[in-house]
Amino acid sequence: MTALEDAPVPLSAAGNPIGFGRMHRKEDVRFLRGEGNYVDDVQLPGMLYGAILRSPYAHARINGIDTSAAEALPGVKAVITGAVLETLGLAWMPTLSYDTQAVLATDKVRFQGQEVAFVVAESKYIARDALELIDVDYEPLPAVADAKKALDADAPVIRDDKEGKTDNHIYDWEAGNKEETDAAFANAEVVVTEDILYPRVHPAPMETCGSVAHMDPTTGKLKLWTTTQAPHAHRTVYALVAGLPEQNIQVISPDIGGGFGNKVPIYPGYVCSIVGSIVTGKPVKWMEDRAENLMSTGFARDYHMKVSIASTREGKIQAVKVDVLADHGAFNGVAQPTKYPAGFFHIFTGSYDYPAAYCNVTAVYTNKAPGGVAYACSFRITEAVYAIERIVDCLAAELKMDSAELRLKNLLRPEQFPYTTPTGWEYDSGDYEKTMRVAMDMAGYDQLRAEQAEKRARGEYMGIGISFFTEGVGAGPRKHMDILGLGMADGCDLRVHPTGKAQVRLSVQSQGQGHETTFAQIVAHELGIPPEDIEVIHGDTDNTPFGLGTYGSRSTPVSGAAAALVARKVRDKARLIAAAALECAPDDLEWELGRWYVKGDPERGRTIQEIAMDAHGALELPEGVEGHLDAQVVYNPPNLTYPYGCYICVVDVDPGTGQVKVRRFIAVDDCGPRINPMIVEGQVHGGLADGIGMALMELIAFDDDGNNLGGSFMDYLLPTAMECPDWELGETVTPSPHHPIGAKGVGESATVGSPAAVVNAVIDAISPFGVRHADMPLTPANVWRAIQGSPVRTDMAVD
Missing domain, CATH: 3.90.1170.50 (Aldehyde oxidase/xanthine dehydrogenase, a/b hammerhead)
Incomplete structure (x- = not known):
């Protein structure tokens, strides 16, 4: 735990923490009263x-x-x-x-x-x-809905609107060192290869897409x-x-009634x-209606991945390589930073220490709606995590080694941070083994394995799946990342009114994440103004500073940093004004939450509210201080932040029907200091449910003519409370060294880490039948097929 979290949290008159801590969401009052204001x-x-x-x-x-x-x-x-x-x-x-x-x-x-x-x-x-x-x-x-067939010489050319276009190829892109990776594989004692599909899924937000346009002919x-x-x-x-x-x-x-990248x-x-x-x-x-939303708006995933891993016989991983075929639909509508057409997929090296890695991504057009939205992931990291966590489990099966033991043997160590991956990304901080040990202790891992052995002896099939993931979030700095030439830096404005109430204006947009509460708490933590006295304004380009919006868990890593920095600028300005009011030098003042006071004389001070009135009043201000108590910043993050976590899923599988029951799910996340633990837990709950849905039931399927087979919630299944267990959540706290408050972001972590944990658990349960891999979604029929040794169907929405 950090000193920040160990310190007692002062409370406002309303009982809310003035800073970080559990606080009911400010915005929930209007939602609970049915007074939300949506586009419709x-x-x-x-x-x-x-x-x-x-x-x-x-x-x-x-x-x-x-x-x-x-x-x-x-x-x-x-x-x-x-x-x-x-x-x-x-x-x-x-x-x-x-x-x-x-x-x-x-x-x-x-x-x-x-x-x-x-x-x-x-x-x-x-x-x-x-x-x-x-x-x-x-x-x-003729239509082509199969990415592999789209590259055939006789495939119909979809984008013949492009001059000279004679095939469906979009791009080839690579990362890592191919020669070093090939050499590592040539000398490896053990090599495991698996074809892994992450099928096309849809964000399916509660609110569909829409707009109201008014072009005023007069103005x-x-x-x-x-x-x-x-x-x-x-x-x-x-x-x-x-x-x-x-x-x-x-x-x-x-x-907004949910977005998730859609x-x-x-x-x-x-x-x-x-x-x-x-x-x-x-x-x-x-x-649009629900059928339109499912049929035509942005999809995600649809990655065909051939993954290979090389190791010693003792289980030390030496190299990983991945060949990806990415289905982008009829138009390449992927929201990606310009320099990274395949997004951050090349953080596919995951959380493990090995010297060589290489990936190649080929993208193609097909007769499907445009795909590739950053659906609850930071630009393809969900696919990358799934690929590496599945192949690590396949390696454990090949080595006949416990999957937890294999991971612990290869996890990055604290002294290796900041750690540069074989593909060039710099992870900021982490204590991975500690996080995994916490998850294993919460799960009672050794007891679970003993229970599993007893059940198998009775002909019962229980599975234990582990996923360890590292996310890269924040989408910056601007010199490396832009979309359509727009750099990924965010503005934030803060204005403290004469009475000490405040407004903070953001360039990110909430879709249910609790921005109006979280950002008020950040400013409260820096200035000591009660969060209920801070209005958070977002979602209106006439009244907010420019920024690139919310996706890829950018809110806290980028705009959260901007909010902290703008509050610090206001605090520094308040110091100058307080010095004038107290007739002392600014260097003679010390800060405590909510006030500046004279060193050695704590009774002589001015609260932030008093300073705000001074700033707007008749006080003779110091030279260079124009008055008012406000500031603005543009935050250009020096690096991504890298939250991580360890998830353990426990399932029971009926081999006669293929039915999967998720019995337990343990999720331990490290997202740095938690501004509001309640909001963090809520986002993790939602992401875990999302992961169960993708692992077990969600699929946008197409027939050979390109007809969409998942155009309604009768066909595109979503998880309910019946499919979800009582989540067991834990945490470790490793602050990001370059973020002003150390926060790393968590909004997408659970969606990134959970599908692999669920699939690993199901495969573990049915491994006695000789199953090493089966593609999502693991519907009862597909699990039954895998047990029978039949091909899993990923061309059917419901069967």
Whole structure:
């Protein structure tokens, strides 16, 4: 534990910690009262409603579109097609990966559910009815939904809109040292190789995507309420695409019902609502339904990985290599830093100490919706962790060594930090063995293994799975990371009013993480202002500083640092003002939480509230101090932060049916100091449930014609409380040395680490049947197939 956490936490008059500690979320009051304000709650005078006509085909040429019957329907105000957008120069838009994506299809459709036409009407019901009246002349074309087949010479070319494009290849990218890795494998005593699929899954947030656009014809200002995790980045992209002055665009992201990366991209529906408002002169609302969300918005994973690991017979890992085939769908819409087209996948070396590593990633187009969103992971680290944690378990099986023993033998040691990985990333701090020992002690690991042996003797199949992961979060510094040329640095403004109340303005956007509480606590910890007296403002580009938004666990590692630093700037300014009020030199003052006082005379001091009034009053201020008590910063992180953890999952498997019951789940996370442990635990709970879902049931599947088989919650299964055990949470605390408060971030850790723990547990349970690996999702049918020695099916949503 750190001294920060050992110190007693002072409480405000409301009983809340003035600083770090458990505190009920400030924002929950309005949510519990049903007073949240979401995009679909926005109602404007004269507002119209939009609906999108989507392609029933995965691949088809468009020979013509007849909109006359739809336009004649009473209540329809406009029908917009790709041809209309071409006249405005808006038929295609840039993606976050320097690709282009059709807003509305013009030449052909490239995935089932692609946007073809947009209807604007007086009600959403009329708009939906009008879709049925649009006649599109489709010429079906061969489709390819298999990433491996997409590279075949005779595969249909999906992106023939690109000049000279004759195949479906997007890029090849590599990291590490191939020669050193090959040499390590050539000299290894033991080599294990496995083909591992991380199938396509969907974030499936409670709230679907939508927007309300109002282009005011009088002022020329565009006001857009939208479900985005990155309001400022969206505003800049709209300005670049539409040619509108950026100061004339206001993007408002109100309360968001979950994002998980799904609400990072700009979707065609957002652009269509803007065009609809321009065409009609009225505000236009577009909200997708659940089927549209599952069919057409950003997916994740879809990585085919061939993973090899080399070791000695005693289990010392010497090298790892991975060949990846990444399915990016019909448009490369991956939200990645520009220098890293495969994201941070090359942190695939994980938490282990070995000298050589190499990965190669090949990305391809397929007739699927654009994939690759940073779904509750920092740019492909979830796939990387899954690959390494599965292959380590395969190695343990090959060596007939306990999987915990193998990991302990290879984990990085505290004295190795800061540690540079074989692929060039610098981990900031860690005590990995301590964290794993805590998890094993909580689980009663030795007793679990004894129980497992007893059950196997009785013909019962219990499995114990371990996952140890290292995440890389924060998305910075800007010299290394940008998206579309926008550097990943975040602004933060702080203003203390004359009465001592405060406002902190953020560039990150909450989707349920508790920002209004967490950031108030950070400022409270630095200034001593009670958190209930601090208003946190976010989600409005007219009222917040520029930043790249929330994804990749950026909030605390980047904007949390900015909030701490801006509060310290205010505290330093307050010192100068207090010195003037107390008629002493600034160096004669000492700080205690909430006040500056004279050294040796603690009774002579000024509270931060008194200083705020002085700053706005008649006090003669020192030279160079202009008055008011405020500050602003732009935080450019020097490095990522690297949270980590050890998860242990215990399952029971019925070999007759393949049914898996998750009996216990122990999660020990190290995210540095915890600002609000209650919020951390809540995020871990959600991520663990997410991991169980991906491991056991979630799958967006496609048939050979590219038809989406996971377009509803009848087909795309999500975990409920029935599938989740009572989580057993633990912690260790290793602060990040370069972060102002040592915090590392935790929002995505549980989703990163949990799928491997669940799969490892299931494979451990059925290993007596000779099973070493089976791909997710491990549905009962797939577990049964693996036991029977039959291929696991990953082309069926539910079976």
